[in-house]
Amino acid sequence: MKLVFVENQFGPGAAGMLSFNVMAAVAQYYSDNLRTEVMKGQNEKVLQGWLPCGVPFGYTNVENRDEPILPHPEESQTVIRMFDLYSTGNMTFEMLTEQLWREGHIYRPSQPKFSRTGLSYMLNNRFYIGEINYRGQTHPGRHKPLVSRQMFQACQEVLNGRTRSTNNRNHPLTGGVFTCAYCGSMITGELIRRSLRNGEVREHLYYRCANNHPNHPTVRWKAEDLEQAIHEDLASMKLDAELADWFRRSLTAAFADTDAQQQRQRQMLLKRRTELTNMQDRLLSAYLSSNIDEVAFQNKSVDLKAQLGETEAALQSCGDMDSSRGDAALALFNWSQQAADVWFGSKMDVKREILGEIALNRTLSDVTLCLEKRKPFDILVKRPSFQSSRGGGI
Ligand SMILES: [Zn+2]
Numbered sequence: 424m425k426l427v428f429v430e431n432q433f434g435p436g437a438a439g440m441l442s443f444n445v446m447a448a449v450a451q452y453y454s455d456n457l458r459t460e461v462m463k464g465q466n467e468k469v470l471q472g473w474l475p476c477g478v479p480f481g482y483t484n485v486e487n488r489d490e491p492i493l494p495h496p497e498e499s500q501t502v503i504r505m506f507d508l509y510s511t512g513n514m515t516f517e518m519l520t521e522q523l524w525r526e527g528h529i530y531r532p533s534q535p536k537f538s539r540t541g542l543s544y545m546l547n548n549r550f551y552i553g554e555i556n557y558r559g560q561t562h563p564g565r566h567k568p569l570v571s572r573q574m575f576q577a578c579q580e581v582l583n584g585r586t587r588s589t590n591n592r593n594h595p596l597t598g599g600v601f602t603c604a605y606c607g608s609m610i611t612g613e614l615i616r617r618s619l620r621n622g623e624v625r626e627h628l629y630y631r632c633a634n635n636h637p638n639h640p641t642v643r644w645k646a647e648d649l650e651q652a653i654h655e656d657l658a659s660m661k662l663d664a665e666l667a668d669w670f671r672r673s674l675t676a677a678f679a680d681t682d683a684q685q686q687r688q689r690q691m692l693l694k695r696r697t698e699l700t701n702m703q704d705r706l707l708s709a710y711l712s713s714n715i716d717e718v719a720f721q722n723k724s725v726d727l728k729a730q731l732g733e734t735e736a737a738l739q740s741c742g743d744m745d746s747s748r749g750d751a752a753l754a755l756f757n758w759s760q761q762a763a764d765v766w767f768g769s770k771m772d773v774k775r776e777i778l779g780e781i782a783l784n785r786t787l788s789d790v791t792l793c794l795e796k797r798k799p800f801d802i803l804v805k806r807p808s809f810q811s812s813r814g815g816g817i
Contacts, residue, residue: 501528510577595771603632604788658763678749
């Protein structure tokens with residue numbers, strides 16, 4: 424069994440263009456070049472992307488400020504195998520427990536077999552796809568995901584059982600796509616049949632919060648209104664044509680700049696390395712021809728060695744710039760500009776995927792849709808939410 428990190432969180436299909444590399448490239452781009460400009464005035468995120476408390480099974484805390492959470496060498500393989508097995512859909516928790524045990528995956532020495540509760544908790548834990556749930560909010564994590572989003576989703580569908588998945592086909596934006604802004608419950612679907620005077624029957628789909636508490640505001644959206652609101656929200660990422668052109672040009676220029684700068688730095692370091700090696704040679708010659716004494720030779724030699732070490736280290740860290748990064752960033756930007764248009768033409772499963780890729784938290788109140796954008800889409804949004812002009816109820 425091989426430990427494979429999820430490099431491509433984004434599967435095939437319309438949203439698949441948003442490859443992990445693209446995201447990484449753009450995130451890097453923003454942090455390198457635009458951060459101070461764009462982030463100015465914006466509040467720093469509650470989280471830096473690292474889970475503040477203990478890590479779940481499969482990960483381990485290490486003393487490294489840059490990457491304090493790492494996949495645990497053995498446990499991470501167990502997690503991957505667990506999702507893998509369960510996603511097939513023909514395993515109960517009991518069978519899964521036994522299968523993992525047979526394959527030598529253990530929970531911990533004192534309790535080698537996974538419990539039913541443990542399995543259920545883990546298969547529902549979005550930490551494994553790189554997200555952090557903290558005080559009721561989802562945040563993008565910076566730890567390496569162990570499981571792809573498709574794999575996670577496949578397991579969710581098995582967990583929810585066939586009934587729920589049949590239900591999803593009729594009420595496509597349910598099953599956790601949206602949560603209620605007041606109580607956090609999943610938004611559910613409701614099909615209302617109305618008989619017209621001519622005897623025809625019309626069906627209307629509503630999305631609503633099923634919480635009937637008397638103090639709870641009515642959260643109930645006509646399906647068409649919700650789709651319209653989503654479309655408008657996606658369109659809010661669209662810059663006007665002139666600005667978009669400027670953005671494309673600066674994106675390209677910024678990547679070219681970084682490229683050239685790295686090139687120059689590399690040349691400089693290579694030159695320095697040659698100089699230091701030559702100095703070592705000359706020093707040795709001087710010592711061998713007795714022009715300097717041993718103490719002077721030793722001192723200077725240690726000094727040169729240290730400098731050479733520093734230069735080597737700098738060369739290592741000044742890695743080769745991946746020139747495709749700029750193209751990838753451009754592709755992502757172009758995609759964001761089309762997302763709203765793609766939305767209307769897409770099938771429901773693609774729509775769900777688009778929402779998942781673009782927004783982390785998707786909430787509905789009585790009048791407002793809020794799609795909290797993932798990076799880097801958040802930067803493109805002109806307004807984080809908007810008032811919908813939806814029609815009256817029935
Ligand atoms: Zn509610």
